[in-house]
Amino acid sequence: MKNDNIIESTEFKVEMIRKDFPLLTTTVHGKPLVYLDNAATSQKPWDVIKAIENYYAHQNSNIHRGVHYLSQLATEAYEESRKKVAQFINTAHNHEVIFTKGTTDGINLVASSFGRKFIHSGDIIMISTMEHHSNIVPWQLLSEYSGASLSVIPINEKGELLLDQFKSMLNKKVKLVCIAYVSNTLGTVNPVKKIIEISHQYNIPVLIDAAQAIQHLPIDVQELDCDFLVFSGHKMYGPTGIGVLYGKEKWLEDMPPYQGGGDMIKTVSFDKTTYNELPFKFEAGTPNIEAGICLANAIAYIKNIGFDQIHRHEHELLEYATDELLKIAGLKIIGTAAHKASVISFIVDNIHPYDIGLILDKLGIAVRTGHHCTQPLMDFYGIAGTVRASFAFYNTKEEVDQLVSGVKKAVRMLS
Numbered sequence: 001m002k003n004d005n006i007i008e009s010t011e012f013k014v015e016m017i018r019k020d021f022p023l024l025t026t027t028v029h030g031k032p033l034v035y036l037d038n039a040a041t042s043q044k045p046w047d048v049i050k051a052i053e054n055y056y057a058h059q060n061s062n063i064h065r066g067v068h069y070l071s072q073l074a075t076e077a078y079e080e081s082r083k084k085v086a087q088f089i090n091t092a093h094n095h096e097v098i099f100t101k102g103t104t105d106g107i108n109l110v111a112s113s114f115g116r117k118f119i120h121s122g123d124i125i126m127i128s129t130m131e132h133h134s135n136i137v138p139w140q141l142l143s144e145y146s147g148a149s150l151s152v153i154p155i156n157e158k159g160e161l162l163l164d165q166f167k168s169m170l171n172k173k174v175k176l177v178c179i180a181y182v183s184n185t186l187g188t189v190n191p192v193k194k195i196i197e198i199s200h201q202y203n204i205p206v207l208i209d210a211a212q213a214i215q216h217l218p219i220d221v222q223e224l225d226c227d228f229l230v231f232s233g234h235k236m237y238g239p240t241g242i243g244v245l246y247g248k249e250k251w252l253e254d255m256p257p258y259q260g261g262g263d264m265i266k267t268v269s270f271d272k273t274t275y276n277e278l279p280f281k282f283e284a285g286t287p288n289i290e291a292g293i294c295l296a297n298a299i300a301y302i303k304n305i306g307f308d309q310i311h312r313h314e315h316e317l318l319e320y321a322t323d324e325l326l327k328i329a330g331l332k333i334i335g336t337a338a339h340k341a342s343v344i345s346f347i348v349d350n351i352h353p354y355d356i357g358l359i360l361d362k363l364g365i366a367v368r369t370g371h372h373c374t375q376p377l378m379d380f381y382g383i384a385g386t387v388r389a390s391f392a393f394y395n396t397k398e399e400v401d402q403l404v405s406g407v408k409k410a411v412r413m414l415s
């Protein structure tokens with residue numbers, strides 16, 4: 001059996017791990033679910049699901065506000081989770097971890113707050129061809145009202161950034177470089193450490209969109225030396241509606257608040273309001289308390305498996321799926337970078353990706369079809385969309401086999 005090979009070669013007990021994820025045992029259209037849409041959102045282990053239940057059954061209270069027992073309990077759990085996040089990405093200070101709604105919210109926070117203070121007419125914000133819309137549109141909005149403009153780092157056909165061109169595009173007008181660590185469409189793992197090093201030679205801060213990296217790679221923000229880093233809880237086996245903005249203290253101290261409201265103030269009068277210290281300055285209003293607390297359970301789960309194991313298993317799946325899919329006549333993989341995470345986008349001849357996705361769905365196989373919120377990247381390849389299979393550590397080679405036979409069936413039906 002193919003799964004046994006994985007267990008033997010890596011001692012990674014995928015079948016045991018799958019038992020932790022209740023939704024993986026469900027059926028769809030009468031077929032066992034094959035969940036290959038992990039880049040969109042991941043499934044949740046019991047540890048996270050039970051922690052959410054535990055919060056509402058035993059801890060529910062508003063945080064940072066009450067002297068009463070429950071409020072203290074919830075506040076402690078929330079702040080404990082912040083410490084766990086800080087340790088997970090190795091921040092210098094716990095208060096460099098700002099809780100947000102997710103990656104999109106984190107990028108909008110930086111665009112709004114950093115943008116207001118540091119980006120002016122004539123300045124340049126640099127992004128890349130492979131960015132998700134949420135790392136494009138906030139910068140376009142900022143450009144519209146500040147008079148700044150965007151410049152876009154080009155890529156080659158394989159879906160790799162052209163670093164020489166990037167270097168030649170840097171100058172004093174560039175005020176921020178915003179780049180995905182891992183492309184959600186291509187799977188490309190970008191050389192972000194190098195990009196940060198080069199940008200810093202020009203004193204340009206760098207924001208890393210780690211939405212597709214945090215679940216696959218160990219991240220050390222001090223080692224990377226990034227200025228900002230954002231990610232979402234729901235893509236890393238945690239709850240929806242919670243995310244993290246890491247920012248270097250020196251930037252966060254200098255940036256104005258993003259939103260006004262409760263918790264982000266020290267004193268309010270009609271004449272003057274003073275703002276709270278970090279991280280609360282950027283956390284106006286009642287947050288998603290249970291998601292903030294239970295993000296720590298997702299982190300503990302990932303740490304318990306370990307990134308070595310995660311990488312080994314996901315990489316085996318990536319290589320196996322790539323080899324097997326390429327045996328299908330007319331299939332072309334979009335995104336063939338040397339360094340990839342476990343994401344495969346593909347097209348087959350002139351068949352519409354949506355039609356393939358529909359047939360796969362009927363077979364119980366969940367993939368994503370379309371532009372994956374990367375329309376400019378689709379324009380670069382001259383295509384309307386792709387089929388995307390994205391693997392998590394709980395996926396198996398058998399599931400890859402089902403995907404491949406499903407695609408073959410779809411191609412037969414649609415050709």
Ligand SMILES: Cc1ncc(COP(=O)(O)O)c(C=O)c1O
Nearest residue numbers: 102103104132134184211212232
């Ligand atoms: C690379 C990348 N950036 C940003 C986002 C947006 O994440 P969210 O919708 O959780 O804010 C995604 C989501 O797919 C993504 O893949």
